[in-house]
Amino acid sequence: MELVVRRMRELLDEQGPSAVGFYTTGQLSLEEYYTLAIVAHGGIRTNHVDGNTRLCTATAAEALKESFGCDGQPGSYTDVDHADVNALFGHNVAETQTVLWMRMLDRLAGDDPPAVLCVDPRQTPVARAATVHLAPRPGTNVALMNGILHEVVASGHVDEDWVQAHTVGYEDLEKLVARYSPEVVSAICDVPADDIRAAARLVGEAEALVSTVLQGFYQSHQATAAAVQVNNLHLLRGMIGRPGCGILQMNGQPTAQNTRECGADGDMAGFRNWNNPSHVAELARHWNVEPKQIPHATPPTHAMQMMRYVEDGSIRLLWVSGTNPAVSMPELARMRSILAQDRLFLVVQDIFPTETTQLADVVLPAAAWGEKTGTFTNADRTVHLSEKAVDPPGEARPDLEIFVDFARRMRLQDKDGEPLVKWSSPEEAFDAWRECSRGRLCDYSALSYEKLRGDSGIQWPCTDESPEGTERLYAGGVFCASPDDCESYGRDLETGAPLEEQEYRALNPEGRAVIKAADYRPAHELPDVDHPLQLITGRTVYHFHTRTRTARAPELQSAAPEVWVEVSAHDASTYGLDEGDLAEVRTPRGEVQARVRVSGIRPGVVFLPFHYGYWDTPEGWRPGDHGRAANELTLTDWDPASKQPIFKTAACAVRKVAAAEGIPSPAPTTAASGPVSESAIPTGRGGIR
Template structure:
């Protein structure tokens, strides 16, 4: 085997970790962290370290598929037919209804070159600003915050500032899960300098809080009030930098008038914290030699997201804590290249080079560079607006690339209705299994991680070269190549006999054309090229022509890219979240991330190993709420919002407050019937137009679903997914997940009010290979109970329990252990429901350390034997790789000893 190694980057979060891809030229065989990459220095999280296990070919889109009419099935076609058809539809739609009748919805996972091709296609060729990105759902409030307060969308910090700061404030981010590699870096810095203060502001007590000296569990949505309350105390105690304020800022007088009313008593009551906590927080922020803030979706995904961002930046301007090592407001990007999208103008209100689509001078500059007469003046549609216009019929053709709106957008009932109503939907996607794929009239197979070349920009403005390791499978093509091919065909219809705007043969040409649009701008990339990154390594912008190194920090001279060079204090009052608790909806639903899954699980959901820590969707409720609703862990409830409902299992969790509920964001309709975003609301921030995905009013209703189904089948899990998921649509509750590491299997739990038609069970049994062969079966038609187990070579390979499922955990443990003993035969053939003995350990066990496959039970056993953290690492190897399991291990150790209280 010809083993090779190719340096590239991870395709998950915005940390931008360098990876070394091990391959043989055709297949990716393994992955490790790149020790030479300055974003991670060789470290990877549980998701990044398992990249080679994801992307099952059975889940991939491998060739173009075209549907010639609504209600018909798509069929395989060739690239020329597919793109010619798309060209005809778009050209005819534009001719009949105008350029704004079409739209493009793209992704923070695209490469910069892909982004640039799409922007030029939409604005220069089609003539519409209807191009938006799923970054609208995660980063657009940070964009507005930076631009309003500092003058440009430019995070001013570097990752090394995490190690250099004396006071780090983490707001609205479970950094331990969402950005684990950076959290490990902060954790190590804290261990070396225990005097460093870490403040975590989050309604939940997350794993990130285990590092905190102070956890402010504020009520959801009250961040602006909190920041104003902190500033009130900073001004009162004179913990401000008056010289910096006088020389480099404007607008403090108006802000002082506003925050005068945000007294400690009022803020403490509003936020649900103590006055002492508020005062301690302000003192640490105001007296620390260096102060750094880190934030993510908890601030951004809000109807007041822009106000939250600017209110936090106000604290840095008041204390002069910006532009120096260890200081600054630092937004943590959610996707691998959301920053590159912002650079290239991939939000409907932007243009390449940090320009604004509403600015006539900016439009003229880009039009002249592209060689077109003008760019469109009409404002483009942001994501929520785009799908509203899709549903109303104003958008008649939609091109979606590398994103899954039928899972990720709020108010899924409306989004799916919009996709169903659209006359023509193109989906350019690597995975044909996403929820959005069902709505695509044309599916175009795209290359994925490890299969394409280009560049990405991470959270610290560092541009990395993404290198291709293997050839894309089937007929999949790089995103930029698909876009350019379509654009070349379309310009023959829209700009006949004119020079092509898309004379690109390789991604480096796209980058080189784009970077000239940044020359002289705040993000000047004119000195960077793919070749230079290969020579010098990943570099931070600005990197002007002639430079030999990037810029680690911005605004060290106190000069900001505003009209007068001054940063601006922004005086926005606190406004409550859109949906408050009331009699009809007495709970606040918070959404967030899991440790080992990412976004809509189109990639991570193909690896059974990544379900080991959390295998199914569970609604977390405080024990008091569990008692109030008379619920036990594992019970099913109907979780309702004003927009829809989803049936989900509940779990007791004292990390959330009474009156709140937490549900991970990842579970779409493919894995949980209905999906989480059936519940969330489309209300958005008036400036950033980012929706309030974090905060919804909900209620719990009891459900009576006595008939239950449990099924497990090992083997080709993606094929089993495809055949079994549609059959499960008949049940009220459906949850699907993958289990097992060495022998991956599909696991299904379902429930319904009554036994289904026997024919449906027969179809399910056929898919499970339980109708003939070495199958043990027991049926009790009177009680609508049936049990079937397939045993091959002494091991269980498939299970189906119907009617009642008391034996599911025991059977799953037998399957996992690869045995089928005599107890199984006696239990299965006897007219009894309960399994023999006690329920297997798998009922309560889970994989605590994914990297080393260490279970929760094994760690607890080690703790009972007297092992400390280092002892557990030495004996079990848990926590020795990515470290994501360490906070949970520390909690187990603390629980064994005594609770550790924080202020």
């Protein structure tokens, strides 16, 4: 820590706060994020603060800001209990949120099962349970959504009175989606026009619609524009803020919600608007610093831009906590060349050795969730208290202690010369956050550790007026989107340019929900002769992120021990591939070798799980003769509005390297990676038998 403090001081003297970046995660506790936010924004005064939530949930946040003026999940998981239609957009819930999937399965196996709409290019468990399954060409989600909205409008399923009373922007959407007939969309997405009509009938005639959205939209081309169209579907139907009518813009990590609300991820603490001077002044009062000392001349720097500044040498100290960019970021050859630079001082704080710790100048060993106390808020705003069960091993310390220790040693001060961080325990940090959140949408003011030690979690906002929490936001169509309240004035969905205050005031003076239309644009990298297929990456249920933890759990590791590649039966026949063959997947950025699983994936699309890196190989942090990490292949490109990298529209080629000769594919035979023909392989469990 002395080394970190010394280098930090040198750089602040030499260059100032622009030399320093913090890159955190979606897996710490609320208290830790809030402490990091005040240390970075209020103490070091750098604008370069983001989380790996940029790769995971940035589009959820941005889509909510665009439609409702503020981040914050409108719906509740309980909406699943009431809905008559569940629509899942790019959300393989059976492998990403298994408990939510169990809740959906309960309904499906019950007396009055809901209909299910699934949009996914893979044959996921959701697709198998679906009433209507659409498997669009990767990168065409906006066209597909516009086609569904076209049908909803044309069939008279718009709740016109509700739309008139509670929204702005409907006329533009009506005009735009008029051009997206099912036939037009069918040609773009390669989905039968009748299936688009059937999907639109399901959501158009639903009496209580719950929609969930995840990486199939968020990590794809035109991410925010597509996710916003799901919000629009609910706004058109007036289905928000009442039981069964939930929008669930999901998260991929347990505490991504906290990263967002505490301002550790490219937002300001408490959903405050960086572009609204009174919000910055309010935050400055909470922190007892001058408003001008909190950087707010531009939006906080997003992770991809931070990496660019590290690349050009203008960020010289990068502090990574709880994430592994050397495997999780796109275009790994570039990422390694950035992180391995001698001129970069890299600090990595984690619970296990990773590829990124191997590149670090300083590794700070951190405590895991069972070794510390803190609160976790899930994707439907439910706050839980997680208490310490055992002591951390060795020199490992809770992330909160690490950040507080750093602040003390740096002598970070408020404007009266008192310590900037006035707490050291999780409960004190939580109480400070309660005050910081008071009056904002994410209001924790009536919550306390004592209250959270009661029977279960509590959903924010939790205030003196709603002491038991709030199940759904926006009841009665009342939004938090007025120009003075909103977290964001919005962005141009195609260029990403932020709107200015006066533009937003003109657009939405009364703070209604905003219906934003978006035209489909083709992806930047399309298949060609040399790269005729489209690569998408994703998860398996057995692993999380880069296997930092799950590969160390023997049961999980043996269920999915090695990378595999999924191809359709059609492409297997075209390229002469059989189950278990060793294949090479290539893009202009690199190659990966993996054994083939012939699965129910859409023809023309290739899937690689993104979990596998190098820490458990002899090379340690980089490939040996052949790539193993899916991100060797992905491109550096991001959604202009949410800045979320695109992992699901790279053009690729596949060729056979060696025949299987009895070696099975290591792909789990369960869930989406299951074989297309069940007779070929015994199914029902993961991994090699």
